[in-house]
Amino acid sequence: AVQGVQFCSKLFEYERRSQNKKHAFEQRKAYRLEKEKTILDAFWNWLDEQKPRKGSRFETAVKYAQNRKDTLMTYLEDGHCSLSNNLCENVIRPFTVGRKNWLFSATPKGATASALVYTMVEMAKANELNIYKCLTYLLEHRPSEDMLDEQLEALNPWSKEVQNVCKN
Known part of the structure; x- marks a missing residue:
């Protein structure tokens, strides 16, 4: 689970950098595709390799993320969107x-x-x-x-x- 949090932390770090650089929406989209997509791809690969204990909270979290992968990836498509809510x-x-x-x-x-x-x-x-x-x-x-x-x-x-x- 620690690795999952590290992936998220890295994504938020890139979002902060983009904000600090005052990227316009199109620039933010390009920046995300360049920097964050690779992190997300690594996250999904890592998630697929996990074998959580049946009935555990970690299993619930893994299934939740996997079932919403398409939705979670949409923020990459539009610089207006936020990584979090x-x-x-x-x-x-x-x-x-x-x-x-x-x-x-x-x-x-x-x-x-x-x-x-x-x-x-x-x-x-x-x-x-x-x-x-x-x-x-x-x-x-x-x-x-x-x-x-x-x-x-x-x-x-x-x-x-x-x-x-x-x-x-």
Whole structure:
């Protein structure tokens, strides 16, 4: 198991190096394919050689990884993807705390409204927008069912207009 952790540590080390070099997404993809793919290939070979004791936690871990190999390898295909889901977990942590508070919403519609507002706030944060400006912009340009896809797309936090109006 120690060797498995060492493979992971090496991958995270390369990810840190890529971040420190401030690689653009395409550069990160190329860097991963050059540096990390060989480590992953060695990891899969090592994993295939393992003969864990039946019923052990190590056997469970080996089977888990082997059954998800294709999924685990997908981060190599896109420099936007992260090696781990730590960022996502950190982002949703406040949401899970908020979810407990929504138990006390007076109606299901009230809980849905709270979740929608929270989603807008987190999307603004993720896109480095001023939250107040972003919420104000969205309220001023209220999305509706009658809007065309292009109009709705223009309200996304990554659209040029929203970025220009709401950037910190």
